[in-house]
Amino acid sequence: MTPLVDSHCHLNFEPLNAGLEDVLQRARDNGVGHMLCVSVTLETFPEIRALAHGHLSVFASVGVHPNEREGREPTVDDLVGLAKDERVVAIGETGLDYYRSHGDMAWQQERFRRHIRAAKLSGKPLIIHTREAADDTLRIMREEGAADIGGVMHCFTESWEVARAALDLNFHISFSGIVTFRNAEALREVAKQVPDDRLLIETDAPYLAPVPFRGKTNEPAFVRHVAECVANVRQSDMDSIADVTTHNFFTLFRHAVPARD
Numbered sequence: 001m002t003p004l005v006d007s008h009c010h011l012n013f014e015p016l017n018a019g020l021e022d023v024l025q026r027a028r029d030n031g032v033g034h035m036l037c038v039s040v041t042l043e044t045f046p047e048i049r050a051l052a053h054g055h056l057s058v059f060a061s062v063g064v065h066p067n068e069r070e071g072r073e074p075t076v077d078d079l080v081g082l083a084k085d086e087r088v089v090a091i092g093e094t095g096l097d098y099y100r101s102h103g104d105m106a107w108q109q110e111r112f113r114r115h116i117r118a119a120k121l122s123g124k125p126l127i128i129h130t131r132e133a134a135d136d137t138l139r140i141m142r143e144e145g146a147a148d149i150g151g152v153m154h155c156f157t158e159s160w161e162v163a164r165a166a167l168d169l170n171f172h173i174s175f176s177g178i179v180t181f182r183n184a185e186a187l188r189e190v191a192k193q194v195p196d197d198r199l200l201i202e203t204d205a206p207y208l209a210p211v212p213f214r215g216k217t218n219e220p221a222f223v224r225h226v227a228e229c230v231a232n233v234r235q236s237d238m239d240s241i242a243d244v245t246t247h248n249f250f251t252l253f254r255h256a257v258p259a260r261d
């Protein structure tokens, strides 16, 4: 079987960081060939860069999560500079989150715009997080010309209408363990409809473990359960889903060079 790719995880977060070699071994044992470790602050980016330089199976992104309030605010130049690293294949995660942050969201929107500008300048695609903010997310993507660089709507939980709009903007759609949850029937309907060439899968580990590990610590090895669920709803099989999503990953993140063993 083609190895799977976990297109979005946080290997530097507790408790994954403490047992990293075991986490990576279990990923390999479960047919996961590559992972994209996603940045959420500038302060922790060096950890991610080190991980990606130390492990050929791990790629890095650079960005500041929309909910982060503590750390340094990134400039476009900061992001473009850090994205020059050969192991950095994407800009993000960025986007809008009106679920966890409240009040005047201008600061979040400005930060999102800077990430889109940095992605276009660096030639590396976007990883977009959106929660209860789909209209503004799509509007800013359009206003900033995000379609020119493309990317992925990660941990997708929105409607088909939102998926369709993101697809029209040259974006991929990535499904996490949420798609396996019992009450996620509407999301499975969306997962059924995404075109083959835009489909990605992820864990968002250590959060959102798929069924049958719901509520436990998530890790990249569990992306196979996301793949199984997506295969089921699409009336496909694991082999085809692995082929399609791994091919899509390396096509979208074209700076990611697959490790050979």
Ligand SMILES: [Zn+2]
Residues within 6 Å of the ligand: 093, 129, 154, 155
């Ligand atoms: Zn996210």
Ligand SMILES: [Zn+2]
Residues within 6 Å of the ligand: 008, 009, 010, 038, 093, 204
């Ligand atoms: Zn994330």
